[in-house]
Amino acid sequence: MTEMDATLSTPCNIQICEVTCDSFRIMWDMTPDDTARATHFFIDLSRKESRDPNRFKHRDVPTKLVAKAVPLPMAVRGHWFLSPRTEYCVAVQTAVRQPDGDYLVSEWSQVVEFCTGDYAMEHLQQLLDKAKGSAGRLLKFSLFYRNQHPEYFDYVRKEWGGVMRPALKDNSGSHGSPINGKLNGVFFSCNTEFDTGLPPKDSPYGPLRFHIPAGHMLNPNISLYFADFYCMYTAYHYVVLVLAPVGSEGDNFCRTRLPMLDLASNPFLTYTAPQGPGEEPLYCHASDVILEVLFTEPVPLDQGPVEQISGHHQLMSLTTANAKKDPSCKVCNISVGR
Numbered sequence: 001m002t003e004m005d006a007t008l009s010t011p012c013n014i015q016i017c018e019v020t021c022d023s024f025r026i027m028w029d030m031t032p033d034d035t036a037r038a039t040h041f042f043i044d045l046s047r048k049e050s051r052d053p054n055r056f057k058h059r060d061v062p063t064k065l066v067a068k069a070v071p072l073p074m075a076v077r078g079h080w081f082l083s084p085r086t087e088y089c090v091a092v093q094t095a096v097r098q099p100d101g102d103y104l105v106s107e108w109s110q111v112v113e114f115c116t117g118d119y120a121m122e123h124l125q126q127l128l129d130k131a132k133g134s135a136g137r138l139l140k141f142s143l144f145y146r147n148q149h150p151e152y153f154d155y156v157r158k159e160w161g162g163v164m165r166p167a168l169k170d171n172s173g174s175h176g177s178p179i180n181g182k183l184n185g186v187f188f189s190c191n192t193e194f195d196t197g198l199p200p201k202d203s204p205y206g207p208l209r210f211h212i213p214a215g216h217m218l219n220p221n222i223s224l225y226f227a228d229f230y231c232m233y234t235a236y237h238y239v240v241l242v243l244a245p246v247g248s249e250g251d252n253f254c255r256t257r258l259p260m261l262d263l264a265s266n267p268f269l270t271y272t273a274p275q276g277p278g279e280e281p282l283y284c285h286a287s288d289v290i291l292e293v294l295f296t297e298p299v300p301l302d303q304g305p306v307e308q309i310s311g312h313h314q315l316m317s318l319t320t321a322n323a324k325k326d327p328s329c330k331v332c333n334i335s336v337g338r
Contacts, residue, residue, distance in 0.1 A: 008034050008106035011092050015073070016114040021084035021123060021176045022336045023077030024116070028092060028109060038069040040095040040103065043076060048087035048113060069094070084176025084336070087115045119176035119336065121259065124226065126334040127174065128259050131229035131239050134331060135267035136288025140197065143304075144188040144218075144293065145211035147203035153210070153306055164210075164299045172323040173230040173240060176336070178257040183250065185242065185294035188217070190269070190285045202311030212304040214283040217243050217295050218263070218271045223251045225258040226268070227294070229332050230325040237332055239268055239289045242296065250296025269293070 011028040018025045030038070043065040067074065082088075091111045095103040119127070146164070156164055166184035173180070193200050203209065218224075228240035242258065244250035254260075263271045269291060272282040285291055327333060 010107040011109040014112040021117050022082045025073035027073035038094040039097045041067045042093040044091045118178040127229045128226045132267045135286040138284035139287045141192050141285050143211040146188050147205040147209045149206040162301045173228040177228040179227050185296045188293045209309050210306045224261045225254045232323045233326045237289050240292045242294045244296040
């Protein structure tokens with residue numbers, strides 16, 4: 001048996017590091033002889049939930065990625081097969097390419113599991129740039145409002161002392177948004193009807209509406225952040241914004257994870273200070289996207305009325321609770337995992 005035909009040892013001690021939303025580095029232990037001989041690495045990568053127990057049975061057939069041998073750790077990146085916040089299984093083979101084009105390969109290593117990360121700030125900036133193109137012109141508004149069913153408001157009064165408590169953000173929208181499942185808040189809307197300047201008569205979230213003057217949540221003591229831009233297989237798009245009092249826990253969470261917006265100058269939600277004595281602040285919202293505004297603090301019901309809306313149907317199909325983003329939309333997707 002020649003040196004070229006000698007058996008390769010099985011890679012061991014697989015380690016994953018520097019994990020992002022669409023890349024990672026992988027390294028493993030090899031003997032010095034194998035390190036010198038290996039010409040290629042085979043990487044078998046699959047989502048954990050679709051794990052196939054037979055996928056390693058053809059040990060001489062590279063299944064996913066073939067790479068020329070490089071010094072370890074080796075970078076693996078590519079948005080076409082890696083998505084944010086997704087659990088993956090990975091195993092490796094080392095190989096020596098032979099003169100006839102065939103490969104001498106090692107046994108597959110043990111399978112290692114890992115999870116990709118959230119969108120980084122650079123990815124959210126790409127998403128923000130796309131959202132700016134869909135925002136439309138700014139329209140005046142004066143109220144933030146929240147629709148729910150009677151049972152919700154009854155529970156708030158009886159169990160929470162009349163205060164709407166922040167709840168953990170669900171997984172709706174972009175899978176990689178850093179606030180999903182991590183940031184607590186109370187969702188509000190502020191969009192108005194074009195012809196009346198008032199909140200819409202209908203809502204998919206319930207027949208009762210609490211509303212509060214805009215200045216209670218949008219003022220110079222509030223930080224404004226961009227968190228997401230998505231659609232649900234529809235022509236219209238949603239923009240998720242976060243409002244957090246300056247210096248609060250929510251503000252500290254968002255500051256290193258989300259792009260901050262200028263309160264007075266952004267395409268989505270603005271506050272303009274009074275221009276003279278006796279004047280009121282001006283509040284505006286984007287006209288061509290649906291804004292979902294997450295306020296990170298508790299909101300007492302005594303700050304505004306709870307009223308029956310005048311609409312006769314609830315448009316349940318428009319609810320965004322745990323809604324999945326359309327991965328094929330060219331308007332709201334960026335060049336990383338969805």
